[in-house]
Amino acid sequence: MTQGLYLKANGEMPCWDDVGESKILRQLDPTKLAEGGEVDIYRFGALKHIRTEFAAGRLPYPGLCDGCAVRCAGIPEAHEEPNVMQVLHVEPSYLCHLSCPQCIHQKLRKSLKHPPYHLTPDMYEGFLRQLRAEGVSHIKLVIFEGRGDPLACPHLETLLGLTKEYYPRASTSITTHGSYPYKSWIAASKLDVMRFSVDGARQENYAKYRIGGKLPTIFSFMESLQKDRRSGSGMYVEWKYILFEWNDEDEELAEAAELALRYGVQLRFCRTHSPGKSQKYETSAQVAEMIVRVAPKALQDMTFQLKEEADFAAVDVVRTDQLLGAFVRAEHCAVAGDEAGCVATLCEVIDLDGGVTTPLNGVATLRALEDALLAGISSLRLGITASNLASFLDRRGHNALVVPLLRRYLDLEPHAEDRAHVEAAIGICALLDMHRRGDAKAVDAAAVPLALAHADARGIMAIFGPAATIRDPGVAVGLANILHDRGENDGAILPLRTVSRTGALRERRSEDYADCRGFAVRSPDEGGAEAAAGGECACRAGACQPGSGSRSGRLQYGAYFD
Incomplete structure (x- = not known):
């Protein structure tokens, strides 16, 4: 929360984590927000308190902050009134037709929160307009997810469009269970990252946690999205598969890997802290061994609650999505023939990585970028930067740095499953x-x-x-x-x-x-x-x-x- 905001569909602004959602920092009035009557959205007292306390090495809300799963993620904001936001977390809808055990039962939702249940375009535009008025010049990542499913919001397409209108350089991501009919606007939008939360490759096992979800509907969605993405969308699509004790047999994991290849999505197995967690895969090493054996193109992750401080230091999840979104935007620029825009976005990627200190001011062509990076590859900090940059340059026919970048990837990820x-x-x-x-x-x-x-x-x-x-x-x-x-x-x-x-x-x-x-x-x-x-x-x-x-x-x- 030192470098971001969380806006819920009904105008609540809670703290960041699941634990922090019980701490409502501010309640925005939907009507006043749409009319421009809400001020100091990024500079109000509670946010300043959080920033100053973390900067001083203290917990802003002792007792609550101790249980925060993302407290170690990111670097505390050094300024009380920053003009760049690292991440804006937006809940497009509070509603969802699934009843996952660790979430809210579908039938109870409306009894627990007051309306509106969907974020309206007027509310969101008023929010973004006010951020601009307060001098917030750039938002690096906008995450569309919350207690409901984003695709339940009838205005989601418009919300994405408003994000790119007010903050065109922002990376955008959506996390959904995907059990909806496919909507053709998704591939045509400028969405950068789409994540499907699908815990199983067989309906009988998948439905034990995602109660009410339908795998055939989800796979039809993935297939339609894959077809539409061929028209030029550079969207990164991921399948997050939480490992439970009922969905962790080799045969089903291998089926998931085959389906991921078929539908052109990146499969990521995720260890969880939740009840029913897999007993076979309790460590990263065990998951890595499984991936090599049955799903060699898959990746792995863990829920926030399992991460130690060292995990956050090694894998900055917010920065990862920022980087993925920037690579997607660079791809869009390249397809459109905008080399200058493509190079500017890749320079942003390198800045996000934080390792290369070579000045990139004035670099305007891919060839010039290659020359500027030649001596700095060994300074890259994140494997995702090295591997995706290698991929991008390879597709453009700029081969000089591909091998050095891939070797840097292996240096940074010595135990990479791939x-x-x-x-x-x-x-x-x-x-x-x-x-x-x-x-x-x-x-x-x-x-x-x-x-x-x-x-x-x-x-x-x-x-x-x-x-x-x-x-x-x-x-x-x-x-x-x-x-x-x-x-x-x-x-x-x-x-x-x-x-x-x-x-x-x-x-x-x-x-x-x-x-x-x-x-x-x-x-x-x-x-x-x-x-x-x-x-x-x-x-x-x-x-x-x-x-x-x-x-x-x-x-x-x-x-x-x-």
Whole structure:
């Protein structure tokens, strides 16, 4: 609360955490707020008290603050009247049709709070207008979530639009259970981060906690969002899966991983402090081992109540969402051809990371940004910065920093669950650099060891034959592109066929390749994989780029996806 605000749908301004929600710092009048009659929203007495007490090393509300789960997150604000807000927490709706055991039963909601139950556009615009009047020049992150579900609010699209109108550089995120019919405006909006809270891959287990939710509805939502995002949305979409004792069997976790790949979302397993928590996965190390075994592209987290001070120091959750949102905005600028806006946003990313001290003033092109960053990569503090920056530059064809950035990611995340994928990506980068230089002998010398490192033992003796089974799709497609560039089309088919046989390309669908004039990769049930020569890749999946010698796929959180 030293650097943020929490606005509820009925105008209440409580303190931050679940415990703090019992401490209402101020009650805004909805009518006065809409009319501009509420003042000192970011500078009233209770907020100043919180800031000064934390700055002095004291708890502003002893007894209450002791139980705050987010007290260690962030740095206390040194100024009584700051003009930059780190995070604005907005509850668009108090209502929700689910009855999760650790939340409020659906039937009790209206008996516990007075209306309005939805934040109206007039209220929210009055709030933002007043913040501007008080000199708040920038909000880094606006989180739409609360005691209700944001998608229950009929005005959510308008609230998102108002946020970008008053604070265009703010990152925005929504957390939802997702058990709603899909709304087409979501992908078209400038939302940066969408999180689905879905604790299970099977309805009978999912419904034990998310009472009233329907998995088919959620997966239909994810699928529709994936289709609409192909039109150019750079939105980051995550599936948060809380590990309970009834949803932690390997088979169901593997199903979740497969579904996440199918719908293009990042799966994140989360340990919890709540009743019913998983007894199999009580430590980060146990979750990490499980991820390597059954869901190698997943990530992990824990609820705030489980985090120690060191966890907050290592992973600043607010800053993570700020960074994700900034990368999404940079992607929008790049797609629109706005290089200056793209570079300015990436400079903001580097500033948020806080590690690089090289002055970036006056940097206006991606090439100039690469030059400026060259000496500062080893100073980056967050793995998410290094891996996402590598991904972004890779997609733009600026390859000089990709390998150093990925290596910095591995330095910062030595126990990363996706380490093998990143190492494969680094190997592919090196291979392709040799290929671009025309060093065929070096490619031949490096290609087989790289393939062997990512092949099953039974495929070693026939790495370019039908029996080969390459585990990492990125390796297979990278090798196939090189072979195709050389005109060795028969050889190019084989690495693709091996990963198709093992199901690694299962998430690809034939319609993704409808415009492809290069490789046409088909799922196993459609007969494996094949390659067709000629032309540059124009497929919607963007997975095959014959003729260019560039590798397929994208990097995200360091993981190399085919």
